[in-house]
Amino acid sequence: MKKPLALFAAPILGVLAMLALPMSAEAHRAWLAPTSTVLSGTEAWVGFDAGMSNGVFIADHAAMNLSGLVITAPDGSTVAPENLHRARYRSSFDAHLTRPGTYRVANVMGGVIVSYKQGGETKRWRGAEADMAASIPADATEVVATSSASRIETFVTLGAPSLTALTPTGEGIELVPVSHPNDLVAGEAATFKLVRDGQPAASLEVTIARGGARYRDNPEEITVTTGVDGAFTVTWPEPGMYWMNASVRGEASGDRMAYSAQYNGVVEVLP
Template sequence: MKTTIALIALTAALAAPMAAQAHRAWLAPTSTVLSGTDAWVGFDGGMSNGVFIPDHAAMRLEGLVITAPDGSTAQPENVMRGQYRSTFDLHLTQNGTYKIANVMSGVMASYTLNGEQKRWRGQAAEFPGALPQGASDVVATRTSNRIETFVTLNNPTDTVFTNSASGLEMIPVTHPNDLVAGEAATFKLSNDGAPAAGVEVTVARGGLRYRDNPEESTVTTGADGSFTVTWPEPGMYWLNASLRTPAQGETIASNAQYVAVVEVLP
């Protein structure tokens, strides 16, 4: 069986392309820093031409995982999927920082069997064993796509910033709920657990509907995967990175995507 494997973004599972295409995926909270014994935060998720403007498609939330400050999994409430956006609420009951992530991965493959073109989709652990005997001319895509944001009740904590070593991930150096306009913030990108060097990160501020200037810039990660952003204005920001790695020998080619949404305060 001749097999060619390439890793591309899981656009079908999220119902729309990521930043490499016309539409951008985002998961935006109504607030990021709250206080009190408990609090509620709402979230919108969608794909659109301008970030945070629900005008194209709602985000599918099958891969939604919410990690509480103590490492447990919190559950979303009042989940709804509309035409242009998906929404849900989160009840914050623990002091500290929560990570809200929509993570999708898998394998999509095409192959020839008895002269007919066939398709298969499933998890990476199932491939290629799930293909029928006699499958040939196999072209498979292993997918990795992560969209996340962070909210904090009272004091920021860093217990949720763990690395799963799967696809592109961001490990903050500066806490993502402690961002201030005019000040520099540093983050690190990793790919499959290793520093993601030389990766271009797009930074875009929301509110495009009310101005002519898109206020978009790019920075490139250093040898250790770190990059620094100095926020020009307060607001909600969209960070996006993608990484394509060609196949070399036995190494599988890859294309990973990452999105973070952060709020910058005055």
């Protein structure tokens, strides 16, 4: 059964906040934090924690579902995570780095979220856009859908930095390095670009927060806006682990359904 796209005309309320809603100071922030970001030698192990919380890197709300976890090696191949574990407030895993260069560690989720009524009961379906029409019952009413894309990532480098693993996939919001994400120093400016579906993401508000807020009266967040080329620049005030977030959403128009996309990145700034 094929439904006209006009039926999929409004964003769903009450679905996963990390996929469908812009971040705010009150929203739960998704983060993926490594134990180290710059390592030497011919091989190394790095541990990762992943969770969602009010304050970044504070495991106090929910563990992250890592079903979309992809570790991209410096040569573009994938690395299997090891020692995966999901606790109450955080998920964790290890990565064995055996090739020199930069690794991209990302939890990527996407697809379509559909809400509809059948027999007076509200139901939801989530899956690939290609499966949407065949998966919604013929007698469904009040059908609304949102296309969503979420990327939560961090970067680690063994030896000299490289760029192959950082090549954009063309899906959702992605970070394109101008400054390398594993070559950041306190007091120095760094520039990155954001792209959405491979195109420059202009006029996006980027929130940048440093870890350790639990021990500070002021969260010391930084807010910048991308230019027409998707670029933004930040001067790191202190060493530490930093979280970056940008999100976009749009209403349905023409033959395009409503959409939401979100990016959450973590980088380490060294002294």
